[in-house]
Amino acid sequence: MKRGQIKPVPGEIQKGEDQLGRDAYHKIKAEVHFRLIEELDLNSIDELSRDILTASIRDALQEIMAGESIPLNQRERAMLISDVMNEIAGLGPLEPLMRDDTVQDILVNGYAKVYVEKSGVLYESPIQFRDNKHLMQIIDKIVAPVGRRIDESSPMVDAKLPDGSRVNAVIPPIALDGPALSIRKFGHNPLKAENVLQNLTLTGEMIGYLKAAVRSKLNILISGGTGSGKTTLLNIFSSFIPGNERIITIEDSAELKLQQLHVVKLEARPPNIEGKGEITLTDIVKNSLRMRPDRIIVGESRGAEAMDMLQAMNTGHQGSMSTIHANSPRDALTRLEVMVSMGTAFFSEKSLRGLVAHAINIIVHLARLPDGTRRVLSISEVIGMEGDVILLQDIFTFEQRGVDNKGRICGKFNSTGIMSIFYDHMQSYGIKLDPAIFKFQKEV
Numbered sequence: 001m002k003r004g005q006i007k008p009v010p011g012e013i014q015k016g017e018d019q020l021g022r023d024a025y026h027k028i029k030a031e032v033h034f035r036l037i038e039e040l041d042l043n044s045i046d047e048l049s050r051d052i053l054t055a056s057i058r059d060a061l062q063e064i065m066a067g068e069s070i071p072l073n074q075r076e077r078a079m080l081i082s083d084v085m086n087e088i089a090g091l092g093p094l095e096p097l098m099r100d101d102t103v104q105d106i107l108v109n110g111y112a113k114v115y116v117e118k119s120g121v122l123y124e125s126p127i128q129f130r131d132n133k134h135l136m137q138i139i140d141k142i143v144a145p146v147g148r149r150i151d152e153s154s155p156m157v158d159a160k161l162p163d164g165s166r167v168n169a170v171i172p173p174i175a176l177d178g179p180a181l182s183i184r185k186f187g188h189n190p191l192k193a194e195n196v197l198q199n200l201t202l203t204g205e206m207i208g209y210l211k212a213a214v215r216s217k218l219n220i221l222i223s224g225g226t227g228s229g230k231t232t233l234l235n236i237f238s239s240f241i242p243g244n245e246r247i248i249t250i251e252d253s254a255e256l257k258l259q260q261l262h263v264v265k266l267e268a269r270p271p272n273i274e275g276k277g278e279i280t281l282t283d284i285v286k287n288s289l290r291m292r293p294d295r296i297i298v299g300e301s302r303g304a305e306a307m308d309m310l311q312a313m314n315t316g317h318q319g320s321m322s323t324i325h326a327n328s329p330r331d332a333l334t335r336l337e338v339m340v341s342m343g344t345a346f347f348s349e350k351s352l353r354g355l356v357a358h359a360i361n362i363i364v365h366l367a368r369l370p371d372g373t374r375r376v377l378s379i380s381e382v383i384g385m386e387g388d389v390i391l392l393q394d395i396f397t398f399e400q401r402g403v404d405n406k407g408r409i410c411g412k413f414n415s416t417g418i419m420s421i422f423y424d425h426m427q428s429y430g431i432k433l434d435p436a437i438f439k440f441q442k443e444v
């Protein structure tokens with residue numbers, strides 16, 4: 001295997017290893033499927049129990065097998081029944097991946113290439129679709145129930161599965177090698193503070209500091225690249241908010257799972273097929289201010305809503321949080337400034353920057369490292385402005401040192417030795433933080 005090539009999922013039957021040829025298998029499957037469609041009332045399939053459906057599939061299979069001379073062994077028979085079942089009552093070939101809790105992301109590049117991410121590492125899956133038409137059918141099945149449409153005139157779509165998983169599909173003519181489907185599965189059990197401590201995303205000292213920051217109502221921005229774990233951290237930080245505060249969460253696609261009782265969850269809405277009825281994040285952030293929130297949590301800052309969010313952070317809704325797509329804490333500030341400028345035409349560059357510097361107290365920056373681990377690379381405090389420049393000060397950092405013989409990245413979590421400028425502020429909230437956390441080192 002070439003270096004850098006994506007490996008197959010370990011422990012699964014690999015492509016080309018099944019006894020029956022792929023084409024023969026798909027032919028029988030299509031025939032069983034067709035016969036079932038003729039026999040069953042498709043509208044009532046949702047009401048049929050799995051047992052009845054399995055029995056009908058087995059009968060149809062039996063009949064077809066009687067007329068043809070294609071041998072199916074026990075395993076192939078079981079596989080065919082479950083495949084047809086998935087085809088009728090689920091997402092076809094994707095169904096086993098949807099049920100597999102160890103799969104976090106599913107990425108389909110045309111019908112014959114399916115990749116999965118498990119524990120942060122990307123693998124090639126043996127699963128395939130029959131052809132691109134089959135893949136298109138499954139995509140239609142995903143987007144139609146949520147009132148979205150995908151065709152040549154609107155070839156890109158975002159949708160959500162009933163379980164909350166986030167889906168994006170792009171089809172030809174935009175996608176050149178057949179439909180591309182990306183699914184970010186919505187973990188039924190999002191990671192908790194103890195999980196990210198255990199897998200060394202960050203250390204106990206850093207969590208202690210962040211807990212104090214959340215409790216003492218500092219405004220926090222979580223920055224990082226795609227899939228670096230921003231939303232996961234936001235969910236964990238939200239769990240530190242005391243239960244007696246009123247929390248409003250505002251998201252493009254509801255992913256957060258807060259444990260507190262007093263939470264209002266709001267979700268933006270794309271326009272419908274006629275292009276009407278869109279509710280933007282900006283609309284919702286504006287509205288949320290009239291709902292007497294104690295804290296506002298914006299799932300991801302992407303555009304004009306950042307202006308209203310920062311104003312809220314500056315005016316009585318301290319302790320608010322959001323995430324942002326960025327390559328460094330400094331980049332996060334720059335991007336936020338650009339977003340804020342989309343929300344208004346009346347402020348000078350300097351005053352916008354001032355607004356950002358004033359609103360954001362802490363930036364937590366994380367990354368997905370090449371070995372699949374997530375690490376908080378820095379926790380920085382915004383300490384003010386000097387002339388036109390926002391001053392940032394790192395409190396904790398991760399220093400990458402090298403790679404061990406198993407390909408795992410080694411390094412060191414450090415405190416920079418600088419005392420938090422919010423130390424007294426945290427104390428004023430009755431939070432006693434051990435000053436020793438600002439002088440620690442931990443090799444990992």
Ligand SMILES: Nc1ncnc2c1ncn2[C@@H]1O[C@H](COP(=O)(O)OP(=O)(O)OP(=O)(O)O)[C@@H](O)[C@H]1O
Pocket residue numbers: 104105119120184187191196199201224225226227228229230231232233373374
């Ligand atoms: N600290 C972590 N350790 C291990 N796995 C993690 C960690 N954080 C997140 N993950 C996994 O990585 C995937 C992406 O996480 P998450 O949705 O939090 O990322 P994100 O940065 O918000 O992504 P996006 O940019 O797409 O919004 C999830 O499947 C999640 O389970």
Ligand SMILES: [Mg+2]
Pocket residue numbers: 230231232300323
């Ligand atoms: Mg996210």
